[in-house]
């Protein structure tokens with residue numbers, strides 16, 4: 001397979017290196033991004049660690065004509081978009097113009113409004129079908145692997161699924177006072193907006209980080225977790241039959257929350273331009289410039305991520321709760337691909353999906369698909385081989401009702 005990856009950040013570097021580790025399948029690998037030295041560094045590492053030569057190019061993917069020209073030069077079978085959600089629609093346009101298959105890990109978000117919804121990308125369904133090409137959306141870990149855990153549970157573990165809680169814990173320590181594990185802008189826009197969950201056919205909005213729960217995560221233990229809105233909820237509500245409730249939880253340390261609140265209070269998370277010394281700057285973009293890049297954190301990182309789905313439903317007439325999860329060790333992923341586990345868990349799923357496409361097991365039907373619409377079985381088999389083994393365990397019960405408000409807990 002001839003593959004083009006756009007975005008040379010933390011997660012994009014993992015995609016490139018995992019492709020290099022599967023060089024029998026990915027016979028041509030090309031990386032394009034906004035800053036060429038970042039591509040050169042990854043190119044050198046692929047040569048040094050895996051003996052694989054990759055092509056690189058400078059590209060601003062917001063420019064559709066430039067992306068079309070690059071695609072026409074490289075002629076990839078598949079383009080994996082590992083840039084930012086703002087680029088999704090422009091890159092999909094370039095894929096349509098060149099009849100190229102598309103994949104990403106995060107749904108479109110307009111630059112000037114912190115709001116992510118699938119409808120902008122779902123609207124491409126008919127045009128992708130007519131062009132005879134496939135788009136696979138949200139194929140990172142969450143969204144991505146977590147959706148596939150739900151699809152696997154629906155197909156193999158339950159007759160009916162009633163409740164899903166997606167639980168995401170990073171119990172690692174990068175040694176920095178404050179840094180984000182993936183793109184800072186996207187991370188802070190996600191965490192500072194209102195939370196939302198779905199119950200009995202309705203979306204229920206909460207204040208940002210309003211609800212908190214102590215969740216017992218496999219291999220890392222009990223951690224304070226906060227209810228957030230996350231994009232996979234929107235597609236899973238459509239695609240998991242019989243669902244009555246779905247929520248998303250993520251752990252944050254007190255230090256992280258303290259920094260985030262201060263940054264928010266002083267206006268550093270603003271996404272609108274302000275004048276500074278006669279120059280227009282966007283505070284959150286300036287903050288990104290002065291804080292560590294996600295790709296620079298891996299060397300000192302210790303600890304593990306533990307992410308999974310707690311699912312309650314009916315099997316053979318009996319109520320059951322199961323957890324499907326993966327645990328990933330920061331130091332091990334650094335040793336393998338010089339990346340921390342958040343970049344690693346994001347980068348391995350799209351490579352797994354690309355392998356299935358190369359084998360003709362995924363993405364044969366033209367159109368725009370969320371990953372839970374595709375057969376989970378070959379994906380679950382392959383991803384365990386690619387570095388993200390998964391486990392299923394019985395639990396006595398699900399996570400229960402919302403009870404503790406963060407302000408009460410403080």
Ligand code: NDP
Pocket residue numbers: 006007008009010011012032033034035038059060061062082083084085087105106138139140141142143144181182183184186293294295342343345346
């Ligand atoms: P980074 O900020 O580390 O990387 C983003 C990369 O995209 C950078 O190299 C950046 O270049 C490049 N880029 C930005 N704009 C453009 C552009 N216009 N044209 C070309 N390249 C561009 O972020 P991450 O690697 O952490 O995240 C990458 C993506 O993965 C994001 O969309 C994020 O939301 C998603 N993600 C998904 C997860 C999941 O589980 N589904 C989890 C974590 C992340 P430069 O640095 O030069 O500006």
